[in-house]
Amino acid sequence: MRLLIQEVSRASVSIAGKEVASIGKGYLIFSSFTEGDDEEIVRKMCEKMLKLRVWPDENGKTNLSLSQIGGRILSVSQFTLYADLTQGNRPSFTKALAPAESKPLYEFFNDVLRKEFDPDLPCGVFGADMQVSLVNEGPFTLWLDSKEILK
Numbered sequence: 001m002r003l004l005i006q007e008v009s010r011a012s013v014s015i016a017g018k019e020v021a022s023i024g025k026g027y028l029i030f031s032s033f034t035e036g037d038d039e040e041i042v043r044k045m046c047e048k049m050l051k052l053r054v055w056p057d058e059n060g061k062t063n064l065s066l067s068q069i070g071g072r073i074l075s076v077s078q079f080t081l082y083a084d085l086t087q088g089n090r091p092s093f094t095k096a097l098a099p100a101e102s103k104p105l106y107e108f109f110n111d112v113l114r115k116e117f118d119p120d121l122p123c124g125v126f127g128a129d130m131q132v133s134l135v136n137e138g139p140f141t142l143w144l145d146s147k148e149i150l151k
Contacts, residue, residue, distance in 0.1 A: 002146070003030070003045060005029050005049060006139070011026075011135070015129065022122060025070070026074065032080070034095050034097055042108050050065070050116060066117075072122070077106045103126050106126050
């Protein structure tokens with residue numbers, strides 16, 4: 001499982017020109033899944049992500065969690081996080097889990113976030129052609145890969 005986490009002052013997802021989800025200050029999270037990912041990995045990655053202390057405190061140090069700053073999460077699925085460019089210039093997506101297997105994990109990911117963080121979690125639409133807009137704070141962007149984080 002991979003998460004690309006961006007600190008944002010605002011972010012939104014639109015489909016066919018119509019906004020379907022948005023947040024103010026918080027995390028825009030792109031998620032992707034690969035072979036071997038399961039609900040236990042999803043739970044552990046959610047736990048890690050929710051405990052991150054990356055927001056500035058009163059001294060400007062990255063020391064506060066998302067809940068401490070009253071931020072929100074916008075969750076978006078993005079299979080391209082598993083793009084492989086080691087062979088040529090055209091990306092291969094064979095490491096990304098097939099949609100039929102990935103969608104239930106994405107839904108479980110969102111369910112965990114709803115239970116542990118925000119019952120009204122805004123989300124993109126799995127498999128849709130989405131337009132994502134954001135204002136990245138910092139910029140501050142983190143990459144969490146379960147193969148590295150959960151060793």
